[in-house]
Amino acid sequence: MASSSFNPRHLAGLFAQAAPAVISIGLLLVAWELYVNHSGIKPTVLPAPSRVLEQAMLNRDALLDNAIPTIRATLIGFACSLSAAFALSMLVDFFQPLRRALFPVFIVSQTLPLVAIAPLVVLWFGFGLTPKIMLVALVTFFPMLVALVQGYEATEVEIGQMLRSMGAGRWRVFWLARLPSALPYFFAGLRISITYAVVGAIFAEYAGAAKGLGIYMLNAKNNFRPDLVLAAVGVSAALTLVLFGLTVLLQHLAMPWERAAGRQTAGKGPHA
Amino acid sequence: MSRLEVRHVRKAFGGLEVLADISLRVDAGEFVSILGPSGAGKSTLFQLLTGAEHGEGEMFFDGAPLDDHGRHFAFMPQRDALMPWRRILDNTTLGLEVQGVHRKAARSRVAPLFAEFGLAGFERHFPAQLSGGMRQRAALLRTVVQERDMLLLDEPFGALDALTRAAMQRWLEQMWRHYRWTALLITHDVREAVFLSDRIYVLSARPARVVREIKVPLPRPRDPAGARQSGILEAEILDILLNLQPSKGHDHD
Ligand SMILES: Nc1ncnc2c1ncn2[C@@H]1O[C@H](COP(=O)(O)OP(=O)(O)OP(=O)(O)O)[C@@H](O)[C@H]1O
Numbered sequence: 192m193a194s195s196s197f198n199p200r201h202l203a204g205l206f207a208q209a210a211p212a213v214i215s216i217g218l219l220l221v222a223w224e225l226y227v228n229h230s231g232i233k234p235t236v237l238p239a240p241s242r243v244l245e246q247a248m249l250n251r252d253a254l255l256d257n258a259i260p261t262i263r264a265t266l267i268g269f270a271c272s273l274s275a276a277f278a279l280s281m282l283v284d285f286f287q288p289l290r291r292a293l294f295p296v297f298i299v300s301q302t303l304p305l306v307a308i309a310p311l312v313v314l315w316f317g318f319g320l321t322p323k324i325m326l327v328a329l330v331t332f333f334p335m336l337v338a339l340v341q342g343y344e345a346t347e348v349e350i351g352q353m354l355r356s357m358g359a360g361r362w363r364v365f366w367l368a369r370l371p372s373a374l375p376y377f378f379a380g381l382r383i384s385i386t387y388a389v390v391g392a393i394f395a396e397y398a399g400a401a402k403g404l405g406i407y408m409l410n411a412k413n414n415f416r417p418d419l420v421l422a423a424v425g426v427s428a429a430l431t432l433v434l435f436g437l438t439v440l441l442q443h444l445a446m447p448w449e450r451a452a453g454r455q456t457a458g459k460g461p462h463a
Numbered sequence: 464m465s466r467l468e469v470r471h472v473r474k475a476f477g478g479l480e481v482l483a484d485i486s487l488r489v490d491a492g493e494f495v496s497i498l499g500p501s502g503a504g505k506s507t508l509f510q511l512l513t514g515a516e517h518g519e520g521e522m523f524f525d526g527a528p529l530d531d532h533g534r535h536f537a538f539m540p541q542r543d544a545l546m547p548w549r550r551i552l553d554n555t556t557l558g559l560e561v562q563g564v565h566r567k568a569a570r571s572r573v574a575p576l577f578a579e580f581g582l583a584g585f586e587r588h589f590p591a592q593l594s595g596g597m598r599q600r601a602a603l604l605r606t607v608v609q610e611r612d613m614l615l616l617d618e619p620f621g622a623l624d625a626l627t628r629a630a631m632q633r634w635l636e637q638m639w640r641h642y643r644w645t646a647l648l649i650t651h652d653v654r655e656a657v658f659l660s661d662r663i664y665v666l667s668a669r670p671a672r673v674v675r676e677i678k679v680p681l682p683r684p685r686d687p688a689g690a691r692q693s694g695i696l697e698a699e700i701l702d703i704l705l706n707l708q709p710s711k712g713h714d715h716d
């Protein structure tokens with residue numbers, strides 16, 4: 192009944208859900224185009240979407256060339272922060288006092304203004320990949336850690352009690368109950384963090400990089416080419432959307448029981 | 464010979480006295496119910512038995528002090544505690560898996576019981592796809608396949624509608640006649656206690672003590688045709704429970 196393969200009706204539903212967003216973005220672009228054409232505003236101040244698209248096509252090699260380091264920094268940084276968050280979340284779950292010791296530090300790390308931190312990290316670690324990875328990890332680590340720890344806590348008390356009555360130890364209870372219970376929280380955190388990750392990478396590049404969408408935007412701005420800035424913004428937005436879509440797909444595949452539940456009753460759980 | 468014996472057990476959570484003085488026993492192959500008002504401390508007693516909490520007093524199993532709690536009891540919690548992410552088959556094998564039985568072996572041990580538990584054809588379903596009654600039967604199946612010495616059932620049918628509950632009670636009585644489990648059942652439902660049990664312990668409101676032990680001499684199978692006799696018993700027990708109510712007032716802390 193509940194197969195883990197994709198179901199065409201489900202895909203059609205996804206498109207139906209996306210339609211309002213596509214329409215509203217389309218309308219916005221049309222209004223923008225009309226405004227630029229009728230007001231006679233200079234393209235060096237505000238280029239029309241058609242011009243942005245045209246320039247993006249002309250410069251597609253450069254855009255792609257600069258998108259790749261950004262994607263690399265985003266993915267590597269995110270993978271690092273995810274592994275660290277997972278390891279630490281387990282530690283915190285097994286040794287509760289650690290939570291009180293560590294969480295204040297992480298909360299402070301979230302209040303650091305990226306604008307000020309990014310140039311410093313670049314200063315310390317150079318124009319290479321390292322400072323990008325570090326900044327991406329900095330902005331995504333804590334949301335993931337909190338999501339995981341909260342998810343473990345959401346485990347039904349009765350399930351833990353029952354497992355212990357069966358003779359399961361703490362590790363067994365974690366593996367059989369706490370970890371799966373955290374999955375909805377994990378994916379909610381993942382969707383938020385992945386958008387931060389792209390922004391973090393671009394910020395780091397903006398502060399100094401050999402290549403990347405961030406430094407591309409900075410150069411385009413300095414050359415009075417807002418059309419190319421916007422083209423790069425479009426690329427980063429597309430990148431974020433793709434990554435977001437991937438997390439949704441991943442959740443869909445990793446949690447087949449959610450779909451099964453959805454078919455019977457309205458979904459429940461902490462999903463945005 | 465009594466399998467489980469509980470002597471003068473007390474339990475307080477901080478300043479809250481929950482169990483004042485509980486003594487009871489369950490013999491081999493006997494079905495015993497604990498009947499008491501909500502919040503009396505019935506689930507707390509099961510927590511003591513399974514080792515989730517510790518209290519004062521003595522507990523014996525087969526004459527030996529109860530220390531290695533995990534070994535003797537198969538426990539069914541108040542809510543069914545099915546794991547939403549596991550298919551029904553994998554939910555029912557959980558206890559065996561924890562015991563170290565291989566997944567394949569566990570499955571082949573559980574699978575033949577699905578028909579008897581009214582779950583045939585639902586092995587691959589997720590819990591969310593089952594009705595309330597089926598979920599309870601799945602939880603019960605997960606409990607009994609552990610083949611422990613004794614079942615601890617905490618209000619297995621409490622969340623069900625009246626009709627489903629009645630059907631489940633009949634089904635359980637019939638299953639019990641076949642398997643003769645040694646079982647301790649917690650319930651609010653006087654009729655359920657009379658219908659299923661050999662003996663009933665009636666508890667007072669919190670702090671709980673045993674106010675009455677009642678034998679149920681009705682013949683088995685407990686077909687609903689013998690309703691007149693059980694009706695008299697039910698009325699008597701209801702009387703005891705209702706007479707407990709006024710005492711609730713001065714028990715307040
Ligand atoms: N871990 C705990 N810490 C503090 N108080 C608790 C704890 N567990 C239970 N209690 C309290 O003990 C009292 C009895 O709870 P218990 O769950 O045993 O009642 P019950 O008889 O099973 O009720 P019900 O029939 O509604 O399930 C309640 O007042 C409850 O708040």
Ligand SMILES: [Mg+2]
Pocket residue numbers: 505506507541617
């Ligand atoms: Mg209870």
